[in-house]
Amino acid sequence: MHSLKLLRVTEKIMNYLNEQAEVEHTQTIEEVLPLLESVAALFPNWVSIICPVHHSGIRFVSSNCNNVFGYDAAYMKEHISLQKFFSMIHPGDGEDLHACYTFLDEILQHQLPEEQTKIRVVFQYRFLQKSGRYIILQDEKGILRLPENKNIYYTIFRDISEDSSFSGVQVTIYKQEEGLTKIAEYKPSAAKSKLSKREKDIVSLIRHGLTNKEIAYRLNISHNTSRNIRSKLFEKFSVNNVVELLNVAV
Template identity: 25%
Template sequence: MDESKIKILIADDHSMIREGLKQLIELEDDIEVVAQANDGLEALDKLVEYNPDVVLLDINMPNLNGLDVLKEIKKRKIPANVLVLTIHNEVEYLYKAVEIGVQGYVLKDSESDVLISAIRSINKGETYIQPNMASLLFKRMNSKDAHKRSNINNEITKREIEVLKLITEGLLNKEIAYRLDISEKTVKNHVSNIFKKINVSDRTQAAVYAIKNNIVDIF
């Protein structure tokens, strides 16, 4: 196992899909597949055994489906970034995955460069949602919450709202620091405070909160 490479676990109940993905992914010099799983329970076991950086997670799997696996990963605080790779282009599946805290969502009929780009993005801590699915997600959220106005916690400062907006745009702490002309340590403190105030545990959930509460339209 090369520690300099992005370590991948593929969880899918179709062996041909797993092997095809493995061959595709390992054409890249910086990525390797360290394990495969054919159902949700095996995926959880191999997450602990192999400690991958990124999990490619199908939704339709026996024993434990992908969304339930995602819930367990969050519940157990397993340090792996999750990329849902699925045939489901219905926005409800994406909406549920984002609410749970997925880092990425890509359809199986996407071009290979989309998948590779998504893997690299979420390995860096960014959120990657396939663009056409992202637009559907935002419409779904705006429609669901159209009757609401922003109910931003009064304790959130203007600077924290600026940071939260940039999180929603997918920026990393270093990039936020550059954009706002503040130190990376200060950004890290703001992010920690934001998470506590809006009661979320990761950047994806924070982005969902910002969209639901119209924070992305404030400035």
């Protein structure tokens, strides 16, 4: 199950960061909670969560989480474990998200310990909201450095469904120095997006609005062949409709 794979690779990353930074600061986190809530009040569509792996003694979810996930903060803290969270990711995105975490792990292994707090990571994937619909979730992870070399590991979530169309799972890695600089980006579907000539022809005709019957006629193939190739494209890119297919394949 992809949720278990994601859980293992996430723990691996967090354990690595823990070993490098030697983090242990529950009291410091408690002092920061009011600040995180004030951020939630100013930006109601951004939900803050403190990493439950690094900071097992405290479960913090900002009170505005209903705006993104559809659940209130109390329910999220009580019932949505990390493994449960991963199980709510779109089934078609699990493998690619696991690949993104593995990619991130490789990047982190080449960062010096003192550089860890400068790293910010942004994932995009589809997530099952309480309403039963999948949203495009932006999942940004970072480290807040406090005095005495104490760190807070946090995640900020945002529903970006209305701002962008889904074009595949991806991770973008930034480093904060003079400004925020992108140092790496990975989109697993790009590696899988090589299309055969026939697939390219069909995608192009779909983009121009042709029906399945019209595509078959234009390419001089049977209606069934056209339909089967189209179905395989949906399966190949883990999408459910033409709009999603064009976003990923074109």
